[in-house]
Amino acid sequence: MKELSINFLGYNFKNPIVMASGTFGFGREYGEFYELSKLGGICVKGLTAKPRLGNKPPRIAETPMGMLNSVGLQNPGVDAFITDELPFLREHDTVVIANISGNTVEEYVEMTEKLSDAGVDILEINVSCPNVKAGGMAFGTSTEGVTAVTEAVMKKATSPVMVKLSPNVTDIISIAKSAEASGADAISLINTLLGMRIDTTTRKPVLNNIVGGLSGPAVFPVAIRMVWQVATAVKIPVLGMGGIMTGNDAVEMMLAGASLVGVGTACFDDPYAPLRITKEIEEYMERNTINKISDLIGKVNTE
Amino acid sequence: MVYTTVAKISGLSGMSDPTKRKMLMPDVFLCEIVDKKTLADAVVSITVSCNELARQSSAGQFLHIKCGETRLLRRPISICSLQGGNIRFVFEVKGEGTRWLSEQEIGDELNILGPLGKGFNIPNGKIIVVGGGVGTPPMLLAAESANGKAKKTNRLAPGESRKNDVIAILGFRSADRIILTEEFIKICEKVIVTTDDGSAGIQGAVTKPLEELLKSGEYSAVMSCGQLLMQKAVADMCAKYNVQCQVSLEERMGCGIGACLVCACATVNNSGTTAQDSSGTVIENTEMSRVCIDGPVFNASNVIW
């Protein structure tokens, strides 16, 4: 038997695969394809203090082995999540992570209190959404912004807190260090990379929002580099994501220093991606006679 | 590199307890192409064989088709007709994905996620189906289903064919773009063709003949698929004559199953709740529906055009 489980912030993840925020809704749709309890964890669609309609369509553009999205945090709001969606997720034996985005520090704090009270396992503080005008990425692109949000959230949170970082920065290490110094329990990265496409016939941007976030295999090497830089610089654990499509990609992410691996865009291609990737990780362990998956974390040999 | 799992083949098929899985559920299928035809310049008809997929499919639903290993996103294409275990779809070559699809041959296998979406709710009574350009194909199955329903309700004798319940209005750019009309003729009482340039049928928009028919007061419902502007005109015309109208909408898609929210379409929300738009303004009576699962077919009166 191969040991696939990971202990992360006191929770036992059955396997290192966590569904990335915004790509898996609140689990209901993919839950029709397979049992959600087969997943290590589920990070829900980004929540805001009030219900949001999101941006106008088109909200998606294809790119070479990737995609841009500009959903703009469409969600029913934190209160509706707690009453209508959380009970459903709780029926499944998997770790539930709530992803939150605020326009102001106060909104982050308000949501932290509500979700901690509701008993969400882990909070993921999204300071990196590229698709909303105020807040979101604005906080995540400066050490001051990350510090302000993280410190305020840590004062009220009773669930462990993970800060999700934006790759759209010049110095990811100093940002990660400021999250750690402000008391964050873990770091997750990368959110999407800001991008743009233009239709050459109409000369208009493909996305109604003009710009959007790049995800999928196209961002994978950037994600590996950033996870490696951050994991080497901080002591708190890291959830690594960005472009993971296969078990080999997941192993690579763990070697770079990730304790858990987020899977998002892969599901659009293959609804069964998380199960397939888990199986491929097991096959890798089999081939390389590795008994515990946790033995791989950060084991890249840079000598 | 082959990324996609075909659950049945890889042994990952969803539920360890099969009773937990709904009887009718979309899934990933590998389907062999059994027929391929060119209907007009750059318009291709492909028929694939897959019992399970065919059994679950209904009019107005679509297939999310993987178009080669180098393209990340699947392409949504409507179901045009069903026969036994065969499913046929008709598409126009627009960009890279549909080009790849048009290059596949009989005997090749396609990776299809489906059937997806909420299709037409086939009404009773006399019905008009409206199709514009490559919005025509799904209306063939809609017409067939409406006809089938009428047969059942009217208890026709086996073999007795009655086709006076469905009228089709099909609009195209020009005579050389006309597709599928012979097949509509087999099913419908009457097929009216319009072209933008008048090179065949009536010159002008589909709403011209539509208004004539609606005026008669004989028709109880309209079902339509085509470009947004055409559909809005059809919907407005139906509203004017107080006739129920269903429209099949298009939007760019990611997951295709309702999880990623990229395929948004504004619809009426009467629940009394409000939400903020992207600039923070509070908007009433509006929600963002998902074309892939709340649609692609919507009641026209619910769509905020």
Ligand SMILES: Cc1cc2nc3c(=O)[nH]c(=O)nc-3n(C[C@H](O)[C@H](O)[C@H](O)COP(=O)(O)OP(=O)(O)OC[C@H]3O[C@@H](n4cnc5c(N)ncnc54)[C@H](O)[C@@H]3O)c2cc1C
């Ligand atoms: C529910 C539904 C049913 C459809 N049924 C049919 C059909 O029966 N026959 C047919 O010819 N076409 C149909 N379409 C349109 C078809 O999906 C697009 O023409 C096709 O996706 C274009 O892909 P491409 O790779 O050729 O173009 P590209 O421009 O290379 O595509 C780039 C990206 O944009 C998306 N995209 C581009 N145009 C459209 C569009 N109009 N609608 C949705 N996504 C688009 C593609 O899926 C892809 O993700 C349908 C669309 C929807 C939403």
Ligand SMILES: Cc1cc2nc3c(=O)[nH]c(=O)nc-3n(C[C@H](O)[C@H](O)[C@H](O)COP(=O)(O)O)c2cc1C
């Ligand atoms: C359609 C879509 C919606 C997303 N929404 C959110 C969100 O609400 N909150 C968030 O923190 N990240 C969001 N993301 C980013 C993903 O969680 C993830 O960080 C990113 O897509 C990289 O992983 P991937 O390449 O495996 O998708 C979204 C990504 C996509 C594609």
Ligand code: FES
């Ligand atoms: S395509 Fe993902 S929700 Fe419709």
